[in-house]
Amino acid sequence: MAALAPDDIRDAYLELTRRRRLYGGLLLVIFVAMMAAGFRLAESRNAGGFVDGLPMLLAFPSEVLAEAWQKRANLPGLLAEHLPSLVETLNIAAVSTLMGGLMAMGLALLSTRGLARWPRLTGLFRRLMDALRAVPEIVVALVLIYILGGGPVPAVIAISLHTAGALGKLFSEVAENADLKPVEGLASVGAGWSQQVGLGVLPQVAPNWLSYALMRFEINLRASAILGFVGAGGIGYDLKLAMQWGMGRYDEVVAIFALLFVAIVAIDRLSDHARSRLVRG
C-alpha cells in the first residue's frame, strides 16, 4: 500500500463525512416530505380537518367532565355499578393470557431447534404461530360474535389465539438460548421428552417466560377493553352504551374511564414490579 500524505487522508475523510451527511440529510428530507404528504392525504380523507378540529379537542372532554362534576354525587354509585364489568374485562384478559400462554408454551417447545418433539415439523409450527399472530383479534372476535352471540367468550378465544402466536415467538426465542446440557444429562439417564423439557428446560426459561406473559397480560387488558367496544362484553361494552347515549350519561362515561384508567395503571405498575424482580432475582 502506498503511503498517503496526512493531508490526503484528511481530505478523503472529510469528503466521506460530507457525503454521508448529505445522504443522511437527503434521506431525512425525503422521509419528512413523505410524512407530510401522508398526513395531507390522511387529512383529505378524514371527515374533519386537523386545524378545524384542534379547538374542538378539549371541547368534548370538558363537556364530559363538566357534566360529571355537576352529578358528582352519582359517581361512587356508578363506580360500584360498573365494577363487575371491570372484573369481567380483567377476567377476559387473565383467562386469555393463561390459555394463550399455555398454547404458546406448547408451540414454542415444538418449534425450537434442539428441543422439538418432531424436529421435521418445526417449520410448520413456526408458520402456524406466524398465522396466529397475523390475524388481528378483532377479526376473530367479530366472526365469533356472529356465531356465539355477544359476550366474553368470543373475546377470550380471539385474544387467546393471538396471544398464542405472539408469546409463542417470544417463548421460543428464549428457549433457543437455553442451555442444552441439562437436557443431555436427562436424556443420558433415560428421561422421556416431557421429562427432559419439564426438568431440563422449563426451570431455565420460567423467569423470562413469566415476564413475557405478564407483559402480554398488560396488552391483553387493553385489547379486551377494545373488543368490548365492538360487542364482546366487559367494560368496553358499558363504555360504548354510555357513549351512544351521549349527553345526560356523561357521569357514567367518566366513572367507566376512571375504572379503566385505574385498572390499567395498577396492572402496569404491578407487572413492572414483578417483572423486574423476576428478571433480576
Added chain:
Amino acid sequence: MTAATLSPALADTVLTRFARRRLAAFAVPLAILAYLAYAAMAFDLAGLAGRARMDNAAVLLSDFWQHKTHVTRDNRSGALRVAIDGEAKGTYPPDRLPGWIATQGDATRIDLGQGHVVTYDAQGARYEVPGYGLIDIRPQDGGLHLTAPQPLPDWINASDSRVSVTTPAGRFAYTRSKVETFRYQPGWALFFFTLDSPFHYMSWPEIAASALWGPRLDSGLPNVAAMARDFWTNAMWRHGDVIWAMFETVLMAFLGTFGAALAALPLGFMAARNMMPFGALRFGLRRVFDFIRGVDGLIWTIVLARAFGPGPMTGALAILLTDTGSFGKMFSEALENIDEKQVEGIRSTGAGAVQRARFGVIPQVTPVLLSQVLYFLESNTRGATVIGAIVGGGIGLLLTQAIQTQKDWEDVAYYMVLIVLMVMAMDSFSGWLRRRLIKG
C-alpha cells in the same frame, strides 16, 4: 466435599425448600384450574351452548368458499331473473345466461349438476332428484298441489302455500308469488369482472389475447386499460375501495408510529435522568407518559374521533398519541442505560450539550430505539385495523361493515386474507429494514 461435612441445619433448609417446591408444582396447576373453573362459571360457558348459532356458522363457512346463484321466476309476470347472491349488481343480462340454464319460450331448464334438474314452465315447476323421483308442483285453486313419491323425506318441506326442497345440489322453493332455485358453486363469483364487463364472458387465454392484440372493445381505451378499469370499479368486490382502505390502514400505522417516534425523541431526552438536570420537569414528563399510556388508545381514539370526525387522520393521531407515551418511557429508559464514557470523550473536546447528544448519545441509542420503533410499526399495522373499526377508516371499517350486514361473508373472508397478507408484508418489511439499518 463429603456428606459428613454437611451440617444438619443446611440439610433441613434444603429439604424444606424441596418440599415447598414439590408443593408448588402441584399447587400452581391446581390454582390455574380453579381459576379457569371460576372463569367458566363467570362467563356462563354452560349457557353458551344454548346461545351459539351453529346454523350461522354453517352459513358462514359455506359462504367463505362458495357462492350461490338465484334463479327466480316471478309467477305472476313470468319474468325470469338470474342473479348471483340475489343482488342487483350480480344480475345476468337475459341474453347471456350461464350455460346450465336453458330457456325455451315459457320453459326454463336448470341443470343443478349430478343429475338434478329443475324445470319451470307454464303449469308450475318440476324437480327431478336422482335416486328419489320427480317432485311436481302446480298451483291449483289458490293453493299448491304437490306430487312426489310418498312418504315425503324430511328434506322436502311442504305446506299449502310453500314447498321447499334442500338437496346436496342446491335449494328450491315454490311459493304462490315466485319460484326460486339456488345453485351453490365453489369460488368467489365475479371476483375479477362483473357481468356488465365484456371480459367476464372470456376465458383466461381469450383475455390475454384481447389484452395483447384483440380489437378494442371500448373505442376510447386500450383493452388493458379497460380491464384495469373494470377490475378497479368492480361493484361486487369494490377492489378500488378495498385497496384504498388497505393503504389508509398502513398510512395510519406509518404516520402514527413515526410521528410518535419523532415527538418522543426530544421528550425522552427531557425525561432521562442523565440528560435532564431539572428533576421537577423530568418527574412531570414521566407522569405525563404514564397518564397517556394509562388512558389507553381506546379512549384517546374516542376523544379524537369527537374532535376530528371519522377517518384515517383521526386513527393516525390516536396511534401517535398513545405511542408517544410508550416511546417516551422506552426512549428515556434507553437513554439512561447508555455508556457514559463516550459522552465523556465528546465532552473532553469541549462539546456543548447538543453536540454531546448528537455525537455521544444518538449513535449509541439509534439501533435500540429504531428496533423498538419498528416493532411498534408491526403491531400498529394490526392495531390500525382495530382503530379503523372504531374511528371508521381503513380496512377495519370495511370489515366491520361486511360483518354487520351478516350476508357478505365472502367479502369478510377476502378482507381477512388481505389483512393477514398486509400484516405479514409489514412484518417482513420492518424485519428487512431492521437488518439493513441496524446491522449494515
